[in-house]
Amino acid sequence: MGMRDRLQAYVPAIVLVALVAAIGLYDNTFFSSGNLLTIFADTMTLFLMASGVTFVIMIGGIDLSIQSVASLASCILAISLPRFGFGAVPLAILGGTVSGLLGGLVSTRLRIPSFIATLAVSGLVLSAAYWLSAERSINVSSEDSDRVLGWVVGETAGVPNEIWLGLAVLAILSGLFGLTPFGRLVRAIGSQERAVMASGIDVNRTKVAAYALSGTMAGVAGVVMGARLGSGSPTLANEFLLPAIACIVVGGTAITGGVGSIWRTFVGALIVQVVRIGMTFVGVSAFAQQIVFGFILVAAVAATMDRGKIFVIK
Amino acid sequence: MEPVLEIRGVSKAFPGVKALDNVSFSVGKGEVVGLIGENGAGKSTVLKVLNGIYKPDSGGVFIDGMSANITSPRDAFDKGIAMVFQEQLMLPSLTVAENIFLGREEEFLKYGLISKSRMNVAAAIELSKVRLNVAPSTRCSELSFADRQMVEIAKALSLDSRIKGDVTILLDEPTSVLERKEIDLLFEIIKDLKQRASIVFISHRLEEVLAISDRVYVMRDGKVVFETTAADATVKGLHQHMVGRQLHNEYYREARQRHPTAVPVIEAQDLAKKGRFSNVTFTLHEGEIIGIAGVIGSGREDLAKCLAGHTAIDAGVLKIGGKPVSFRAAYDATAAGIGLVPSERKIEGLVASFSVAENMTLAAIPKFVSGCVLRFALENKTARDWVDRLKIKTPSTGTMVGSLSGGNQQKVVLAKWRVAGVRVVILDHPTRGIDVGAKEDVYELIRDMTAEGLAVILLGDTLEEVIGLSSRILVMRDGEIAATFNAAPGNKPTQVELVGHMV
Numbered sequence: 001m002g003m004r005d006r007l008q009a010y011v012p013a014i015v016l017v018a019l020v021a022a023i024g025l026y027d028n029t030f031f032s033s034g035n036l037l038t039i040f041a042d043t044m045t046l047f048l049m050a051s052g053v054t055f056v057i058m059i060g061g062i063d064l065s066i067q068s069v070a071s072l073a074s075c076i077l078a079i080s081l082p083r084f085g086f087g088a089v090p091l092a093i094l095g096g097t098v099s100g101l102l103g104g105l106v107s108t109r110l111r112i113p114s115f116i117a118t119l120a121v122s123g124l125v126l127s128a129a130y131w132l133s134a135e136r137s138i139n140v141s142s143e144d145s146d147r148v149l150g151w152v153v154g155e156t157a158g159v160p161n162e163i164w165l166g167l168a169v170l171a172i173l174s175g176l177f178g179l180t181p182f183g184r185l186v187r188a189i190g191s192q193e194r195a196v197m198a199s200g201i202d203v204n205r206t207k208v209a210a211y212a213l214s215g216t217m218a219g220v221a222g223v224v225m226g227a228r229l230g231s232g233s234p235t236l237a238n239e240f241l242l243p244a245i246a247c248i249v250v251g252g253t254a255i256t257g258g259v260g261s262i263w264r265t266f267v268g269a270l271i272v273q274v275v276r277i278g279m280t281f282v283g284v285s286a287f288a289q290q291i292v293f294g295f296i297l298v299a300a301v302a303a304t305m306d307r308g309k310i311f312v313i314k
Numbered sequence: 315m316e317p318v319l320e321i322r323g324v325s326k327a328f329p330g331v332k333a334l335d336n337v338s339f340s341v342g343k344g345e346v347v348g349l350i351g352e353n354g355a356g357k358s359t360v361l362k363v364l365n366g367i368y369k370p371d372s373g374g375v376f377i378d379g380m381s382a383n384i385t386s387p388r389d390a391f392d393k394g395i396a397m398v399f400q401e402q403l404m405l406p407s408l409t410v411a412e413n414i415f416l417g418r419e420e421e422f423l424k425y426g427l428i429s430k431s432r433m434n435v436a437a438a439i440e441l442s443k444v445r446l447n448v449a450p451s452t453r454c455s456e457l458s459f460a461d462r463q464m465v466e467i468a469k470a471l472s473l474d475s476r477i478k479g480d481v482t483i484l485l486d487e488p489t490s491v492l493e494r495k496e497i498d499l500l501f502e503i504i505k506d507l508k509q510r511a512s513i514v515f516i517s518h519r520l521e522e523v524l525a526i527s528d529r530v531y532v533m534r535d536g537k538v539v540f541e542t543t544a545a546d547a548t549v550k551g552l553h554q555h556m557v558g559r560q561l562h563n564e565y566y567r568e569a570r571q572r573h574p575t576a577v578p579v580i581e582a583q584d585l586a587k588k589g590r591f592s593n594v595t596f597t598l599h600e601g602e603i604i605g606i607a608g609v610i611g612s613g614r615e616d617l618a619k620c621l622a623g624h625t626a627i628d629a630g631v632l633k634i635g636g637k638p639v640s641f642r643a644a645y646d647a648t649a650a651g652i653g654l655v656p657s658e659r660k661i662e663g664l665v666a667s668f669s670v671a672e673n674m675t676l677a678a679i680p681k682f683v684s685g686c687v688l689r690f691a692l693e694n695k696t697a698r699d700w701v702d703r704l705k706i707k708t709p710s711t712g713t714m715v716g717s718l719s720g721g722n723q724q725k726v727v728l729a730k731w732r733v734a735g736v737r738v739v740i741l742d743h744p745t746r747g748i749d750v751g752a753k754e755d756v757y758e759l760i761r762d763m764t765a766e767g768l769a770v771i772l773l774g775d776t777l778e779e780v781i782g783l784s785s786r787i788l789v790m791r792d793g794e795i796a797a798t799f800n801a802a803p804g805n806k807p808t809q810v811e812l813v814g815h816m817v
Contacts, residue, residue: 179687181679188676191667198624198662199677199730200648258667 011303012252012267019271023278030281037160039277040270044166045224047269049237050244051173052100052217054265055210057248059189060257061107061114063211065122066218066244069099070237072129073222078138078232086148092226093219099125100215104208118211129234137233145230152227162224166266169220173262186210190257246293247272250300272296316379318343318480318512319395324363324373333359335536336373341482346504346513348527348544350520351556352776355533357516358400361484364514365397366390378480388417394477396470397484400516404462406455411437413454414469418476439475440468444503459611460492467500474511481511489517501526520549532556557778565754566782568803570761574602574785578636579738579769580621580652585630590616591793594630598738603760603770605784605801607777607812613793614773615657618740621771622654623647635737648677653731657743657773659720663727666716670708671697673715673726677734700729704759721752728759739763740771745779757783777809789815 024030049066056063077092084091099121107117145153154161177183185206188196197203221240226232251268253260275296279289317340326334334356341347349357362368364375366384375382377393384390387397404413411433415421422433430451437450446464454462467488474481489497504513504526517523523530524544532540532555540555577600586592591613598604608614620627623641632639634650641647644654656662664673674697675682682693697711704725708718715726724744731739741760745753760783764770774780780787787799789812797815799807 181683181686181688184672184679184688188665188668188672192661192665194662195665196676198622198644198654198656200623200645200653200734201676201679202643202645 009252009264012250012264012271016267016271016274019274019278023274023281027281037163039273041160041162043269043273044162045221045228046240046243046247046273047166047266048169048217048221048224049240050247050265050269051169051262052214053244054173054248054253054260054262055177055186056114056214057245057253057255058186058257058260059207059210060193061207061210062245063100063103063118063214063218064115064241065099065103065118065125066214066221067237067239067241068122068125068129069096069215069218070222070225070240071232071234072096072099072125072132073219074226074232074236075129075133075138075234076232077223077226078140079132081140081144081148085144088148089223092223093216096219096222097212097216100218101208101212103215104211107211108204108207114211126234133232133234135234137231137236139231140226142230145227149227152224162228165224169217170262170266173217177262182206182209187258190259192258242293242297243272246297246300249297252300255301316343317341317376318378319364319482320376320379321360321363321370322373322376324360324370324375326359326363326368326370332536334363334370337533337536337538338373339531339538341512341514343480343512344508344510345529346508346515346527348523348530349514349516349533350518350523350530350552351533355556356536357533358486359536360533361397361486361514361516364390364395364482364484366395391473392477394473394479394481395484396473396481398463398466398470398486398488400486404454404465407453409451409453410441410448410457410465411450413465414440414450414472416469421476437468440472441465443471444468445499460496463488463492464496467503471503471507474507482514483507483511484514486516487518488515489519489522497522520552524549524552565757566779567757567761568782570765571603571783571785571803572601572764573802574599575767579634580771581631581633581636582621583631583633585617585620585627585632587613587616587620587625588628589793591790592629593794596788596795596798598769598771600737600767600769601764602786603764603772603784605772605774605780605787606790607774607780607787607816608790609816611792612790612816614790615742616793617790618654618742618771618773621647622652622740624654648734648736651735651737652740653677653734653736653738654740655724655727655731655742655744657746659723659727659747660716664715664723666714668715669712670701670706670715670718670726671711674700674711674729674733677730677736681733696733697729700733704729705755719752720748721755724748724752724756725759728756728763732763736768738769738771740773742773743775744772745775777812781806781809781812787812791816 029035049070053063053066073092073096076095077088080088080091103118103121106112106121107114151161152165156164177186185196185201189203189206193203222237225236229236247268248265249255250271251264253264275292276289279292284292320340322338324334324337337356337360339360349360351357359368363370366386366389375384382393384393414437415433419428422429434450441448441450444464444467446461446468448457448461454465457465470483488500492500507513515523515527524547527544529543530547530552531538532552534556578597579600580598582594582596585594594617596604606614606617619625623644623646626641639650660666665676671693675693682689694711701708701711706722706725708722715723745756760770772780772783774783781801784801787801787807788795789797801807
C-alpha cells in the first residue's frame with residue numbers, strides 16, 4: 001500500500017471527527033451523552049443494512065434489493081410473531097437470506113449483471129411483502145415485543161441494545177472479511193476476477209454467498225426496524241437503499257470492487273447519519289438535504305475510485 | 315535521403331521493464347523500413363510512440379525534420395501517420411465503411427446527418443486499393459479474420475487520399491494472419507504505395523522483411539542493435555543480431571533436460587474444438603516438456619485453454635493419470651493437477667493488488683485454513699520459502715505483487731502452482747515481457763520443475779525457446795498437429811525445420 005492509499009483509508013474517520021466537532025461547536029448540546037447515544041443507536045439500522053451489501057460491492061457487484069428485503073423481513077416478523085414467538089426472528093432473517101440467494105443465483109447462473117438481477121428480485125420481494133401483509137401495516141403487540149424483541153429495543157449497561165448488536169455485527173463481519181477464506185476470495189474477486197478463476201476457484205460460490213449474506217443482513221435490519229417501530233410493512237425500509245449505498249461509498253469502499261472493509265462502512269454510516277442530523281441542527285430544509293446527499297455521494301466516489309486506472313465508465 | 319519521419323533518442327519505461335532505451339530510427343520518403351526483433355524487443359512500442367499511443371519518457375519525434383508532439387492516434391492521422399495494429403481493432407457491429415471512416419464522419423455530413431451512400435462510395439474506393447471484394451455496407455462481424463485484416467489495411471491506406479503531403483503507414487505484423495495469396499497482394503500494394511508513402515513494416519518472418527524492405531532495423535531488449543540495407547543482409551545474419559548471442563546450450567539449461575519417464579500424465583486422444591483444432595493426439599509424461607509451435611490461428615492457444623479447463627473441448631478423450639476427465643471450468647483442471655501460467659500475466663495470472671504471499675496461496679487456499687480461519691503464519695512461512703527458492707526479488711512477502719518487475723511477477727505465478735502442488739504446468743508465453751536475466755531464471759525454474767517430476771506443456775515466446783527447452787515438439791498448423799519432432803539434448807531440430815511445417 002502506498003502512502004497515499006494509507007492516508008486515504010483514514011480520511012473518512014477524520015471527516016467524521018471533523019463533522020462531529022463542527023456541529024458540536026455550533027451547538028454544545030449536541031455533545032450530551034444522551035444525544036450522542038441516540039444518534040449512534042439510530043445509525044445502526046442503516047449500518048446493518050449496508051454491512052452485507054459491502055461484501056457484494058467488494059466483489060464488484062451491487063445489491064439493489066436490500067430495502068425490499070428488509071421490508072419483507074419486517075412483514076414476516078410481524079405476521080409470524082404471534083404464532084412462533086422467538087422463532088419469528090430467524091424466520092424473518094431466513095426470508096432475507098433466501099432473497100439474497102435468489103439474486104445471487106440469478107446473477108451468476110444466468111450470467112446477468114447484478115444490477116438487473118437484484119432489481120428484478122427486488123420487485124419480486126416487494127410483491128411478496130405486499131401479498132403477505134395484505135398491503136397493510138401489521139402491528140406488533142407490545143406484549144410480543146417485550147417478550148421476544150427486548151434484545152433489540154432494550155438497554156444493557158445504559159447503552160441501547162441496537163448499539164451492542166451493531167458492534168457485534170461489526171466484529172463478526174470484520175472477522176469474516178479479514179480472517180476467513182471467504183473474505184480473502186471476496187477481495188480477490190473484486191480485484192481481478194479472471195485471475196481467481198484461472199487459479200482454479202469456483203468464483204460463483206463465493207459470489208452467491210456474498211449475495212446471500214447481503215440478503216441476510218437486510219433481513220436483520222428489517223427485524224430491527226420492525227422491532228423499533230413496532231410494526232411490519234411492505235414499505236417500511238423505503239428510502240433506505242440510497243443512504244445504505246452512500247454509507248459504503250462514503251466509508252471508502254470502492255464501488256468498482258476489491259478495496260474496502262466493514263469498519264469503513266461503519267464509519268460511513270456514522271458520517272451519513274451525522275450529516276443528516278447536522279443539517280437538521282443547522283436548519284437545512286428536508287428537501288435541500290437530498291441535494292447535499294447527492295453531492296456527498298459523487299464526491300465520495302470521486303475520492304475513493306482510482307479513476308486514473310479506469311478507462312471505460314459504464 | 316531526407317527522413318520524413320524520425321525518432322531520436324527515445325526511451326520509454328513501463329513498471330518493471332524498460333521497453334525502449336535510447337532508440338533512434340528514421341524513415342525516408344518512399345522508403346519501406348523493416349523492423350525486426352524477438353517478442354518484447356520493443357518493436358510495437360516504437361510504432362505506438364510514432365502513432366501517439368505512448369508518450370516517450372525522453373527523446374522526441376520529428377516529422378520532416380521538425381519536432382512534433384503526437385498526442386493521439388487521431389493526431390497522428392492528421393499528421394500523416396496511420397497504423398495497422400497487431401491485434402485487430404475493428405468494431406464488429408459496424409459496417410466496413412463505418413469502420414474505415416471511424417472518427418472522420420464529418421467528411422460525409424449532409425445537413426448534420428451522415429450520408430451513408432457517400433460514405434459507402436468512398437469506402438468502395440479504399441477497398442478497391444486492397445482488392446477486397448466485399449460490399450462497404452457489410453458488417454465487419456460477418457467478415458473472415460483475414461478480410462478484416464485487409465479492411466484494417468484499407469483504413470490505414472485511406473489516409474493517403476485524404477492527407478496532402480507525406481504519408482507514413484505503420485504495419486505491425488500485418489501478415490501473421492494472412493494466407494500466402496493475401497501476403498503477395500499486400501506486398502504488391504506496398505510496392506505501389508511507395509510512390510506516395512513511406513512504410514514501416516514489422517514482421518516475424520525475416521524472409522518477408524528482406525523481400526519487401528529497403529532498409530532494416532534490428533531491435534533487442536529495447537535497443538536498436540543493428541541497421542542495414544536489405545540488399546546487404548541475410549536471414550542468418552539478421553537472426554544472429556536479433557538473438558545477440560551464439561545460440562549456446564547453456565542458455566536453455568540443456569544439460570538438465572531430462573529423459574522423459576514412461577509414466578504418462580496426460581493422454582490426449584483426438585481432441586477437437588469446433589473451428590479451433592481437431593485430431594489432437596499426444597501423451598505427456600512425467601518430467602517431460604512438450605513444446606507446441608505454431609503461428610497465430612494454429613490452434614495452439616485454444617488447445618492450451620482447453621487443457622487448462624478455461625474452455626471446453628467438443629470431442630475426444632482426455633485422460634489425466636489414466637482416468638478420463640472432463641472439465642467444466644478451470645477448477646476441475648486444477649483439481650486434476652493442471653495449472654496454467656497465462657500469457658496475460660496481470661489479468662489471469664495474478665491479483666495485482668494482492669501481496670506476494672496472498673498470490674502464492676491463491677490456488678491452494680484450503681491448505682491454509684484451520685477451522686474456518688486462514689493460517690497467516692503458515693501462509694507467510696510458505697511464501698518466504700518460495701521467495702528464497704525461486705530467488706524472487708521482493709522487499710517482503712507482504713509486498714503488493716503489482717509493484718514487482720515482470721520477471722519476479724512470473725516467478726510468483728510459478729510459485730502459486732508449485733504451492734498448489736499441480737503435476738502439469740502449461741506455460742503460455744512464460745517469458746513474454748520479461749528481461750533477459752529473468753528469462754534465464756525462469757528457464758532454470760522450468761528445469762527444476764521437471765527434475766521434480768512435473769510435466770510441462772510449453773507455448774514458447776520464440777521458436778528458439780521452444781526448441782531449447784522441449785524434449786518433444788508438436789508443430790500445429792490450421793488446428794492440427796502437422797509434425798512431431800524429438801528434441802533430445804544435442805540433437806535438436808532447427809527453426810527452419812519447424813517453420814516448414816508451421817506455414
